[in-house]
Amino acid sequence: MQQRKIGTSDLQVAPLVFGGNVFGWTADERTSFSILDAFVEHGLNFIDTADVYSAWVDGHQGGESETIIGKWFKQSGKREKIVLATKVGMLSTRAGLSAANIQAAVDDSLRRLQTDYIDVYFSHLDDEKTQFDETLGAYQKLIKAGKVRVIGASNYSGARLQAAMAIAKDEDLPAYQIVQPEYNLYDRAGYENDIEPVVTANGLAVVTYFSLASGFLSGKYRSKEDTTNAARGSRVEKYLNPRGFRIIDALVDVAKRNHTTPAAVALAWVIARPGVTAPIASATSVEQLESLAAATRLTLSAEDLKTLDVASAPAK
Secondary structure (H helix, E strand, O other): OOEEEEOOOOEEEEEEEEHHHOOOOOHHHHHHHHHHHHHHHHHEEEEEEOOOOOOOOOOOOHHHHHHHHHHHHHHHHOOOHHHEEEEEEEEHHHEEOHHHHHHHHHHHHHHHOOOOOOEEEEEOOOOOOOOOOHHHHHHHHHHHHEEEEEEEEOOOOOOHHHHHHHHHHHHHOOOOEEEEEEOOOOOHHHHHHHHHHHHHHOOOOEEEEEOOOOHHOOOOOHHHHHOOOOOOOHHHHHOOEEEEHHHHHHHHHHHHHHHHHHHHHHHHHHHHHHOOOEEOOOOOOOHHHHHHHHHHHOOHHHHHHHHHHHHOOOOO
């Protein structure tokens, strides 16, 4: 399978990232292990999680996803087959990007993950109360200690991302090599207008979250009633409008032409975008994973891409 490089690092990843937010939430431990095994069998190797997953669930405190992944590493012996990303800064008990918090949080994550290093460590949320040099200096110590290989930024504006890159260069500190923005066929403008120019100027890798718009781009939601009892139903309602349905119609049309699913087409569109390394997508069963993996084998034609681009063009 085609491999893509993360920034200037030597990390090579397949063009699809598994979103580990489902582990311990909508996928129990046994199901999660099956999904992870199937993920590797498909030749995929990049898993994304965070210390805050899944603190939003009643009775959870965060770290549930990391814990399941750690148990799978121990049981399967497949740690070396995985490029592992996790994040710091959003968990309420480990909030922010101060040096002290980063040091405590990384040790918590390493313990749960049952590993001694993290391939990609993301700043999960911009922390304007902490100076960039303090945050990047903390990461520098982790890199020197062998606990972290590469750092990334999630949920940063273009201006703040560029400012962090400038501080890294001026003060000889580690620079972000990869960014994680919200980006999909529906949510295009924020990334394309604000973040993409910074990505291009700095040669950064990009892994996109909400790549299927919380499942909307799978085509299974056609009305508010369809969102009832869905785990992410409340997030889908904002897409139930004429533009959203126009995008779904285009996805269905392209999927029929390619004998595949709308979800695979939506992910293949992101994979084909200039500068994008890989979309992040989640599955709660091996069967769902099969549909996601199909996106890595799908090459959209110029006609397909035009159909999708026209249907999803952001309002001006």
